[in-house]
Amino acid sequence: MKILLRQCIPITFLVCTILLYHTACFSDDQGATSFDFRKTRWGMTKNEVKASESESARIQTEKKINESYTGLVADEVIVYNEKVAEMDVQMSYFFLNDSLVGSEYSFRKEYEKKNSYIDIYYKLRNILARKYGAPVSEDETWKDERFQKRPEFPSDPNHLSYKSIWETEKTEISLSLKTVFDTRYQVTKEMKNIIHILYASKNPEYLEDF
Numbered sequence: 447m448k449i450l451l452r453q454c455i456p457i458t459f460l461v462c463t464i465l466l467y468h469t470a471c472f473s474d475d476q477g478a479t480s481f482d483f484r485k486t487r488w489g490m491t492k493n494e495v496k497a498s499e500s501e502s503a504r505i506q507t508e509k510k511i512n513e514s515y516t517g518l519v520a521d522e523v524i525v526y527n528e529k530v531a532e533m534d535v536q537m538s539y540f541f542l543n544d545s546l547v548g549s550e551y552s553f554r555k556e557y558e559k560k561n562s563y564i565d566i567y568y569k570l571r572n573i574l575a576r577k578y579g580a581p582v583s584e585d586e587t588w589k590d591e592r593f594q595k596r597p598e599f600p601s602d603p604n605h606l607s608y609k610s611i612w613e614t615e616k617t618e619i620s621l622s623l624k625t626v627f628d629t630r631y632q633v634t635k636e637m638k639n640i641i642h643i644l645y646a647s648k649n650p651e652y653l654e655d656f
Contacts, residue, residue: 482617483549486539488647490546492524495539503528506536515540518548518646531573533566547650553641563606563639567623570643571610574621578612585609606639613648620644 482488485498496505503526511523520540528537530551540548553570557563575581587607608623623641 482647483645486546486549488546488616488650491544492522492539492541495524495546499526503537511540516548516550516642516644518644519650520547531570542650545650546647548644548646550645551643556638560606560639563623563641564608567608567621567641570621570641574610574612574619574643578614578619581610582613583609583611616648618646618648620646 480487486495490498506525506527508524509522511520513519513521515523518540520542522541522544524539524541526537526539528535530537530553533553534555536552536554538550538552539546540550553566557566571581585608606623606625610621612619621641621643623639625639
């Protein structure tokens with residue numbers, strides 16, 4: 447009997463070791479998937495967000511902003527230049543009272559053909575769909591409704607407006623392609639197409655006051 451027990455001890459130890467190893471790996475996977483945007487979580491401070499970024503990411507600007515910005519209530523933004531899906535982007539982190547409330551990828555490359563923007567939009571849509579599943583809503587039109595309020599710029603079927611939305615427990619992800627006024631050329635009233643992916647916290651801390 448004692449011999450049998452001595453033989454069982456190494457086997458039991460080995461089984462326990464394997465179980466502990468797999469538990470640790472599972473915990474690491476859970477930790478990796480608990481991020482809300484890149485390697486950040488909503489509520490992080492500016493210093494925590496900066497520490498989370500890679501050495502290749504370069505801060506372009508860090509500034510105060512109006513309270514309402516891209517649909518988010520925020521008072522400060524940090525903007526990086528980075529590559530995402532092999533494309534150059536402006537990557538923004540939005541804060542309210544030094545608490546991360548949202549993030550955004552802005553794809554700034556300009557193309558001669560409007561179909562190129564649509565191709566990029568669908569490329570990004572497919573990437574997001576592989577990660578988050580089918581969008582909870584989609585809207586594809588060829589008109590920016592804001593033009594209706596500007597009679598000097600009548601609606602044009604060539605003006606793009608595409609949008610797809612995903613939701614997780616804590617985040618709303620919005621991919622959009624739209625035509626906006628290019629503020630660099632206000633005299634000639636030039637238009638430009640912009641593709642954004644906005645990640646917004648669904649329960650930012652300021653909502654706890656209401």
